[in-house]
Amino acid sequence: MVENTSLRSEVAPILRLRDISKKYYTRDGGVFYALKEVSLDVMPGETLALVGESGSGKSTLARMALNLAKPDAGWVELAGHRTSEMSAQEMKPHRSKIQPVFQDSSATFNPRRTVRQILAQAMRSTSNPDDAEVEAKSIAILEQMSLRPAQQILKRFPHELSGGQRQRLNIARAICVNPSIIVADEPLSGADVSIRGKVLNLLRDIQEQAGVAYLFITHDIAVSHAFANRIAVMHEGKIVEYGEAREVVESPKHPYTKVLIESALLGRERLDALR
Amino acid sequence: MAAEKSSRLLQAFKSRKILQFGLALSCVLLFAGIFGPSLLVDRGPNQISQSILAPPSADALFGTDELGRSVLTQIVYGVRTSLVVGLAAAATAMTLGVVMGAISGYFGGRVDTFVSRITETFQVMPTFVLAALVVAMAGTGMLKVIFIIAILAWPQSARVMRAQVMKMKSMEFVDALRCLGIAEHKILWREILPNAIPPVIPVGTLVIGQAILLEASLAFFGLTSPEVASWGRLLTSGQQYFYFAWWLTVFPGLAIVITVLTFNLVGDALNQAFNPRSGDA
Known part of the structure; x- marks a missing residue:
C-alpha cells in the first residue's frame, strides 16, 4: 500500500516508518498490539494526516517517529538515517530535523521558564548564538506567529498566555530549529474553536515559507481533508486506508473510514439544522 | 504550574490561621535560638544563683534547678541545640532524599x-x-x-521526590526538551527538579519535628554530649525532683511539645496546600 501511494516521485521521503510494531503485555498475560506492522512515508514539504480514534495508536506512532520510544519491530528513517536504532547521543545531530507540536499547550512548557528562556533553549540546542542573536531571532519568530507585542511576550511565563498564544508559542519553539518535518499531535484539540482556523493557517503559512513537512495527527477527518495532501486512517494499531486526501474522503474503501466520514457529515448536518 | 502552586501557597497562608500561627511561632523560636542567649540572659547556662530549687518567681521566671541555675536560661540555650539539630538533620535528609528520589524516579529500572x-x-x-x-x-x-537522624529520615522525602519525578518525566514539556536533544541529566536537574521539589518541603518540615524529638529522646537517655544544653537532658535531671520541683520537668517538656507541634503544624498546613485532594486548600 505504501509503495503505491507515497513513492510517487524521485524525491526521497523525509520520514519513513516501516513495519512498526509495538506490543504491551496485559495483566492476564495476554499481548496487546498498540501498533501492528505500520508503514508510512512523509514526503518533504507535504502534509500527511494520520486519522483515527483515541487509542488507535496514533500518538504511539508519533513517539516512535520522534524517537521518544523504540519500536519492538520495524524501523524509522529520518532524512535517510535509521534513527530508531540510534542512541540518544547518536540521535543528537538529527534531533533538530524533526520537532513535535503537542496537544496540550499548557503542559508542553516548563512552567518556570519565560518565553525568552524557552526560545533561547531551543535555539541553543543546535547552535551557539549570542544573546543579541537569540533576542533578534526570538522577536522575529514571535512576530511571525502574531504573538505581539513580542518584547512583552518574551518576558511572560507560559501560564500568562492564552491557550491560542501558547499553541502558537508551541509552533514557534518547533520552527526555531528549522526542522524538515513537524509531528503535530492533535494540535487543534486543546485549542478553542475560534483559534483552530488561525492555527491551521499559521501551519500552512510556515509550510509555504519553510517547506516543512507535517505528520498531522488528528481524530477529525474533515480537518484532514481540508489541510492534508494525503490521509492515513488508523484503526486498532493498523493503517486501514492510505491515499490522497480527496480520494480517501470521497471514495473510502474501508468500513471504518466510512464511519469516520459519516460521523463528520452527521456533525455538519446537525450544524446546518441549527442554522 | 509553579505559579499555580505559589498562588495556592499564598492562598493557604492567607486562609489558614494554623499556618500563620505555626510560622509566627517558628520565627519566635528562631529568634530565641539566635539572639536569646545574648539578649535575655547575660550569664551562661551553668551560672549558679543564690537559691536552689526556687519555684518560678519574678527573679527566675521558670524557677531554678538543684544547683541554682535558671531553668529559663537553660531552656533558651536548649532552643539553639534543638533548632540546629532539627534544621540541619532535615536539610541533610531532604538533600539526600531529593537526590536519591530523583535518580530513582527518573532512571527507573534496576536503579x-x-x-x-x-x-x-x-x-x-x-x-x-x-x-x-x-x-x-x-x-x-x-x-x-544530626547525621544519624538524617540517615534515618531521608527515605520519606526520597519517596515523595521519586513519585513526583516519575509523574513529570512523562510530561509533554520533558518530551519537548528531549526532542531538542537536551541531555538527560540536564533535563532532570535543571528542568524537572525545580518543579518536583515543592511537595518535598512539607515532608522536610515534618522531619524537623521528628529530629527535635529524637534528639531530646537521645539526650533524655544520656546519649548526647553533656556539654551541650538540651531539653531532653533537662527532663532527665528534673525527673528526680518531680514531686517537689515540677518546674524542672514541665517547662522543658512544654518547650519540646510546642516546638515539635509548631513544625508539625507548618508541615501539615504546607502538605495540605500542596495536595489539592486534601480538603479546602
Missing part, C-alpha cells in the same frame, strides 16, 4: 528497584533503637546525632 529497597529497609527500622545503638557505639556529639 529504582535498588533505591526503593533501601528506602523500604530504612522505613521499617525502629528509629530510636537504631539511633541509640549507633550513638552508643560511635559516641556522642551533635554532628553524629
Whole structure:
C-alpha cells in the first residue's frame, strides 16, 4: 500500500516508518498490539494526516517517529538515517530535523521558564548564538506567529498566555530549529474553536515559507481533508486506508473510514439544522 | 504550574490561621535560638544563683534547678541545640532524599528497584533503637546525632521526590526538551527538579519535628554530649525532683511539645496546600 501511494516521485521521503510494531503485555498475560506492522512515508514539504480514534495508536506512532520510544519491530528513517536504532547521543545531530507540536499547550512548557528562556533553549540546542542573536531571532519568530507585542511576550511565563498564544508559542519553539518535518499531535484539540482556523493557517503559512513537512495527527477527518495532501486512517494499531486526501474522503474503501466520514457529515448536518 | 502552586501557597497562608500561627511561632523560636542567649540572659547556662530549687518567681521566671541555675536560661540555650539539630538533620535528609528520589524516579529500572529497597529497609527500622545503638557505639556529639537522624529520615522525602519525578518525566514539556536533544541529566536537574521539589518541603518540615524529638529522646537517655544544653537532658535531671520541683520537668517538656507541634503544624498546613485532594486548600 505504501509503495503505491507515497513513492510517487524521485524525491526521497523525509520520514519513513516501516513495519512498526509495538506490543504491551496485559495483566492476564495476554499481548496487546498498540501498533501492528505500520508503514508510512512523509514526503518533504507535504502534509500527511494520520486519522483515527483515541487509542488507535496514533500518538504511539508519533513517539516512535520522534524517537521518544523504540519500536519492538520495524524501523524509522529520518532524512535517510535509521534513527530508531540510534542512541540518544547518536540521535543528537538529527534531533533538530524533526520537532513535535503537542496537544496540550499548557503542559508542553516548563512552567518556570519565560518565553525568552524557552526560545533561547531551543535555539541553543543546535547552535551557539549570542544573546543579541537569540533576542533578534526570538522577536522575529514571535512576530511571525502574531504573538505581539513580542518584547512583552518574551518576558511572560507560559501560564500568562492564552491557550491560542501558547499553541502558537508551541509552533514557534518547533520552527526555531528549522526542522524538515513537524509531528503535530492533535494540535487543534486543546485549542478553542475560534483559534483552530488561525492555527491551521499559521501551519500552512510556515509550510509555504519553510517547506516543512507535517505528520498531522488528528481524530477529525474533515480537518484532514481540508489541510492534508494525503490521509492515513488508523484503526486498532493498523493503517486501514492510505491515499490522497480527496480520494480517501470521497471514495473510502474501508468500513471504518466510512464511519469516520459519516460521523463528520452527521456533525455538519446537525450544524446546518441549527442554522 | 509553579505559579499555580505559589498562588495556592499564598492562598493557604492567607486562609489558614494554623499556618500563620505555626510560622509566627517558628520565627519566635528562631529568634530565641539566635539572639536569646545574648539578649535575655547575660550569664551562661551553668551560672549558679543564690537559691536552689526556687519555684518560678519574678527573679527566675521558670524557677531554678538543684544547683541554682535558671531553668529559663537553660531552656533558651536548649532552643539553639534543638533548632540546629532539627534544621540541619532535615536539610541533610531532604538533600539526600531529593537526590536519591530523583535518580530513582527518573532512571527507573534496576536503579529504582535498588533505591526503593533501601528506602523500604530504612522505613521499617525502629528509629530510636537504631539511633541509640549507633550513638552508643560511635559516641556522642551533635554532628553524629544530626547525621544519624538524617540517615534515618531521608527515605520519606526520597519517596515523595521519586513519585513526583516519575509523574513529570512523562510530561509533554520533558518530551519537548528531549526532542531538542537536551541531555538527560540536564533535563532532570535543571528542568524537572525545580518543579518536583515543592511537595518535598512539607515532608522536610515534618522531619524537623521528628529530629527535635529524637534528639531530646537521645539526650533524655544520656546519649548526647553533656556539654551541650538540651531539653531532653533537662527532663532527665528534673525527673528526680518531680514531686517537689515540677518546674524542672514541665517547662522543658512544654518547650519540646510546642516546638515539635509548631513544625508539625507548618508541615501539615504546607502538605495540605500542596495536595489539592486534601480538603479546602
